[in-house]
Amino acid sequence: MAFERENGLEERAVEATLFMAELARNLKTESVSRLHPTPPWRIAPEQSVAEAVALMREQRVGCVLVCQGEDELVGLFTERDLLRRVLAAGLPLSVPVAMCMTRDPVVIHPKDPIGAAVRLMEEGGYRHLPVVDADGRPLGVLSVKRIVHYLAEHFPSTIYNQPPDPNVVPRNPEGA
Amino acid sequence: MICPHCSYDNLPGSEHCENCLADLTQLDQPVAQDRVERSLMEDTVSQLQPRQAITLRPAATVKQAIEVMLRHDIGAVLIVDDTGKLLGIFSERDLLTKVADPVVDHTARLVSDFMTPQPTTVRLTDTLAFVLHQMDVGGYRHLPVLQDGRLLGMISVRDMLRHMTCLCKTYSK
Structure with a gap:
């Protein structure tokens, strides 16, 4: 009887090796567009930092795209820029965004694999990547928050069954 | 739920077999599908090697907080009292939503006026699955780590990404 049970566990282990690379594979094959990047919030380079902050x-976002005209992405203005280039530098919020934005931000294309976006974020410490089409027109913004959600929904039974407090166990079994 | 010992068909979720009293709890244990999931289920916060927390007293000014964040190149500082008890967290998001003001300069004011009080924390012994869940549901980028109720350090969403992609990389080789 005990043997049978051990056998069962072994089968499970084999199963586990078969599915071993699922996340790794999905990160390579699934594309950024699957994550439905949020719409890009645009601001013109001559607009003020105060307008960007507003x-x-x-929109409750951490970054806006600085665009010349309708479609030309010239920079990115993020929370980090607000900290580093405005508040820390003691600049008033009336200065134009062009003065304190991140120029030529690292971008990603909708067809790129999600894994590439994750790597860029992790290595560069970026929280936002503008998603642009082949001509460089901004289509959206991919945030690290969306990546976290993607990773969480990849393991639904593990992640979504988490208790509110892992150290508290109900005294009686729950259920109807 | 069929008992593996006597084949008796029990109600789903039973802890013991009705017929032979064998322990059935192990049968319902969640099984990891891959190594990343296993790591999420079994590894704890300590695996991420929490960085030492950068702390400030509540009497510090916003200006000081900004300086500290710049010096350490971090996005959030923790506010603790004299005994080391965690009071709040002050992050770039607080700067954006509360401090930045086109008219009034708030940088000379106290950091405790703008911090997010009583932030969500994790324990060193919590699983990574719990951490990922907290980050996903709460949208947090930083989580203070406690050990036996004392502040130990901080983990960020970047640590989590690094850990998971690292596990993915070791497969492909």
């Missing part, structure tokens, strides 16, 4: 607060 837009970011209103």
Whole structure:
């Protein structure tokens, strides 16, 4: 009887090796567009930092795209820029965004694999990647928050069954 | 739920076999599908090697907090009292939503006026699955790590990404 059970466990182990590379594979094959990047919030380079901050607060986002005209991405203005280049530098919020944005940000294309986006974020410490089409027109923004959600939904039974507090166990079995 | 010992068909979720009293709890244990999932289920926060927390007293000013964040190149500082008890977290998001103001300069004010009080924390012994869940549901980028109720350090979403992609990389080789 004990043998049977051990056998069962062994089968499970074999099963586990078969599915070993699932996340690794998906990171390579699934594309950024599957994550439905959020719409890009645009601001013109001559607009003020205060306007950018107001837009970011209103939309509850951590970054806005700085675009010349409708479609030319010239920079990115993020929370980190606000900290480093505005508040720490003691600049007033009335300066134009062009003065304190991140120029030529690292971008990603909708067809690129998700794994490439994760690698860029992890290595560069970026929280946002503008998603642009072949002509460089901004289509959206991919945030690290979306990546975290992607990773979490990859293991639904493990992640979504987490208790509110892992150290508290109910005294009685739950259920109807 | 069929008992593996006597083949008796029990109600789903039973802890013991009705017929032979064998322990059935192990049968319902979740099984990891791959190594990343196993790591999420079994590895704890200590695996991420939490960085030493950068802390400030509540009496510090916003200006000081900004300086500290710049010097250490971090996005959040922890606010602790004299005994080391965690009071709050002050992050770039607080700067964006509360401090940045086109009219009034808030940088001379106290950091405790703008911090997020009583942030969500994790324990050194919590599993990575719990951490990932907290980050996903709460949208947190930083989580203070406690050990026996004392502040130990901080982990960020970047540590989590690094850990998971590292596990993925070791496969492909």
